[in-house]
Amino acid sequence: MAIVETQAASSWQRTGKHLVFRLEGEEYGFPVLKVQEIVRWTELTRVPRVPDFILGVINLRGKVVPVIDLHVRFGLPPAPVTPRTCVIVLQVPRESGLLVSGVVADDVLEVLDVAAEQIGPPPEFGGRVNTEFIAGVVQADSRVILLLNAEKILDNRDWTFVEKVLEEKEQAHE
Template sequence: MGALTIRRGRDAAQVEEVHEDVLQYLTFQLSGETYAIGILSIKEILEYTTLTQVPLMPAFIRGVMNLRGAVVPVIDLAVRFGRNETGVSRRTCVVIIEVANEEMQQYIGILVDAVHEVLAIRAVDIEPPPQFGSRIRVDFISGMARVDNRFVVLLDVEKVLSVEEMATLSAMNGSEMADLREAEV
């Protein structure tokens, strides 16, 4: 039995050696399209629970949630990509992602319509992002992966969830709102 285990262990090592350029990605559904994120930055996947709305923030910041005592912001990716707000259904999930921010780890949740599966994608199957023609901002895309003869958009988490950019956006949002209100008066 012992020998068997060892052998198997060795096999696994060999397998890994052969496919060392294979990375695993979590695919999920977002306003009708499939996207993928490298699993290394994913901390956990949670069922949708009611979020606490944070007032005076742009629409893509859906609110905050309680992650075992820590308060985590939740982003509506669809709105961030310029689509309509994500509706809440039975399969709606929050994917908690670890984002490096000025040498500090921060957790951010993203709201998705449904989570599919974890795919192993070989590096040779990943194409660079097209210069235009994609339906989201090009710098959000880290690559296009060929899976079963169709393309899955691999998201660049650092860019999509750039705290810097989102904070700046929300600051602008605040002053814009003030301007708008002023205009009303």
């Protein structure tokens, strides 16, 4: 069920088709060009000593792919796994090749065509989600969709730092 777009990426990557999904009752979107596939929720293998928003790793046809819990990443309350829960597998380019990771969605809704003029700037404050993860906001009819920045969400360059902080916390406790 891969839905990878073949059309060339538009110069302004926020426009174009977006995959819209639900998280804690709100709607979010990723550019479909960043979406490799959507897979059903499967059993995860926990990984020790990583930030707590990493739920674990899954076997994606022989490849080992980490899964990120956006609830934790965004500081939202945790949600139970339902039959609608699934993993959106994203791929973002990095210097060393494609970085592939999954994010958990409560429900995947649709692929939506978004025109440039529909997109507003990310809210400066007041939202529930850290604005650095948000690329823009679409307001259509009565819906509000937050377009997410896949690169930022998957970026793991500071995770080792996070790990260190965790460790220090741990040690302070002891």
